[in-house]
Amino acid sequence: MFNGIRRQTRKPSEAQRQFAKLHTQLADQVPPGFGVPAAEPESVEATAVVDDFLPPELRVPSHDQLGGKMMPWSQPLVLDGEMVDCAQCGAYRDWLILSTRDQIWLRCRAGHQQQETRIDTAWYNRHSGPADATHATFEDCLRHLGR
Template sequence: MDREVEEIHRQHAELLARIADEPWPVPLPQEVPVMRERGVGRVFVYGIELEVDGRIRVCVDCGAERDWLVINQDEHVWVRCRCGHQWYEPQLTRYWFLAAWMDDEGPAFATLEDAIVGYGFDGALRGSYWN
């Protein structure tokens, strides 16, 4: 793992330790770093219901209520359903992503498309839940 990623992990762990006892939602500080390679992105599988501003998100294409692929590219967070539908979620920030990511050490993929297929969010598993 390169030094920049290690530093992000270290700062993420410090951030989680600082906010562990605070009620949610917690305003996350602005000092969380951005990866230097713009546009590369990171992903993780969010297997539970996704609540944003007090509302559970539901896929408009298939009606799924949980089991999302959450994608962080630059400053934006996208949510993708197993049916292949994807949308930009403006209320979810890079800081939310880092707090929810929890140092996911899942498989490494060369491209975002590889991650989408590898995690099963390309539409082939439409209607399936893993959790």
């Protein structure tokens, strides 16, 4: 029974015959423009360059244009289960946290600074809010923050 089915050859349908006929007619034809080098583009007059970016007073400097960032931290700072205090005066709250050159520094109200290795830049970025101002000098920033 299966041998009989295999021996039967199917004749191509009408659509298959039409496709084969069309294929043989188009076999030696080349589409227009095929193999022809592309035309030279027309010369275009130079247009005036318009600066569509924000005006300078509204631009925010990128991280590589800043010497550092700082934020106030008024509550006690607890790291690894212990409260951080100033190594010189013992203050444990009202910090300025400074981020500069992938280092974090703590500055107490008295002006003592100490590097904090348990905090990294990612921690700083998660806990800091948006910058409300940029300053030319460190002292200008301290004055802005009331220090």
